[in-house]
Amino acid sequence: MESADDVTEDIREPLLRPADGGPLPEFRPGRHITRAEADAPGTTRAYSLTGAARSDALGAYRLAVRRIDGGVFSPVVHRGLTAGARRLVTVPSGLFAIPVDHDQPVVLLAAGVGITPFLGHLETPASTGGSVPEVVPHHGNRNRRTHPFADRLRKLDEAIARLTVIDHYSRPDAEDVIGVHYSAFGRVTAEHIDEELIRRRARFYIRGPQAMIDAVTAGLTASRRPEVRHLR
Ligand SMILES: Cc1cc2nc3c(=O)[nH]c(=O)nc-3n(C[C@H](O)[C@H](O)[C@H](O)COP(=O)(O)OP(=O)(O)OC[C@H]3O[C@@H](n4cnc5c(N)ncnc54)[C@H](O)[C@@H]3O)c2cc1C
Numbered sequence: 001m002e003s004a005d006d007v008t009e010d011i012r013e014p015l016l017r018p019a020d021g022g023p024l025p026e027f028r029p030g031r032h033i034t035r036a037e038a039d040a041p042g043t044t045r046a047y048s049l050t051g052a053a054r055s056d057a058l059g060a061y062r063l064a065v066r067r068i069d070g071g072v073f074s075p076v077v078h079r080g081l082t083a084g085a086r087r088l089v090t091v092p093s094g095l096f097a098i099p100v101d102h103d104q105p106v107v108l109l110a111a112g113v114g115i116t117p118f119l120g121h122l123e124t125p126a127s128t129g130g131s132v133p134e135v136v137p138h139h140g141n142r143n144r145r146t147h148p149f150a151d152r153l154r155k156l157d158e159a160i161a162r163l164t165v166i167d168h169y170s171r172p173d174a175e176d177v178i179g180v181h182y183s184a185f186g187r188v189t190a191e192h193i194d195e196e197l198i199r200r201r202a203r204f205y206i207r208g209p210q211a212m213i214d215a216v217t218a219g220l221t222a223s224r225r226p227e228v229r230h231l232r
Helices: 074-079 112-128 150-159 195-199 210-221
Strands: 003-008 011-016 032-037 040-048 106-111 135-141 166-169 203-207
Touching: 011 074, 040 112, 106 112, 106 210, 112 135, 112 150, 112 203, 203 210
Parallel strands: 106 135, 106 203, 135 166
Antiparallel strands: 003 011, 032 040
16 A cells, blocks of 8 residues: 545545556446455455556556445555555446446536545546546535545546536534535435436436435436336
C-alpha cells in the first residue's frame, strides 16, 4: 500500500501499487478486486476500483473502503494498514461492468460508498479522452460530512459536458444549502429520474444498500414503461 487518504470520517481510499513495480492489467469500469489477509486467507472482501480503468501504463489501483464497525475486514483497513503494508489482491473481476463507449444515456444511482464503481466509469474517459454518452449520476448521502468524492465529482462535472451530477441529501446539516451544496432533499428514488431519459432508453446502474436497490428497481419496473428492462 503506497498511501491512504481519508475521504470522509468513515471512508478511506488506499492506493495499491504492485510490489514488483510492474504495470497492472487494465479493467472495465465497475470491476472490483478481492483482498485477502495473509494471516486469514479464508477471509476475503471485494472492493470496487475507483480510478481510471485504462492508461498507457497502469501503475496503481485505487479503492475506497467504508468502515463497518464490528466488521472483520474494513476496520483493519482504517486502523491497521499503513504505507508500506503488503497485501494479496486478485486481478480485477466481476459481472458488474459499465461500458464506456455507447450511445444511449446512462443513469447511475448510488448511495454513499456505492459511488465507487461509477467514479471509475467517469474518470476513465476523463483521463483517456474516450467518448462519453449523456451520464446522469444520482448520488444519495446524508449530508456534506458523509458525502464521499464530492470534489472529484464536481471537477468531473465541470470537465465533461454531457455529465450532470445530482446530489441528494437525506439529513442535511444546517450549513448545507440546497442549490449550492446539494440538488435535492431526501433519498434517491425512481421518481427523481427524468422521464425523458427513460423514453430514450437510458441504461440504469444501481449500487447501494439492498433496500435502496429494491426500492429504485421496483419504482422503475412499476413505471408502466416497456422500455425499462431489468438486469441483475
Ligand atoms: C462486488 C462488491 C464490491 C464492493 N465494493 C465495495 C467498495 O467499493 N467499498 C466498500 O466499502 N465496500 C464494498 N463492498 C463491500 C465489502 O466487500 C465488505 O462487505 C465490507 O467492507 C464489509 O466487510 P467487513 O469485513 O468489514 O464486515 P463483515 O465482517 O463482513 O460484516 C460485519 C457486520 O456488518 C454488516 N455489514 C456488512 N456490510 C455492510 C454494509 N455495507 N453496510 C452496513 N452493514 C454491513 C454485516 O451484515 C455484519 O453484521 C463490495 C462488495 C461487493 C460484493
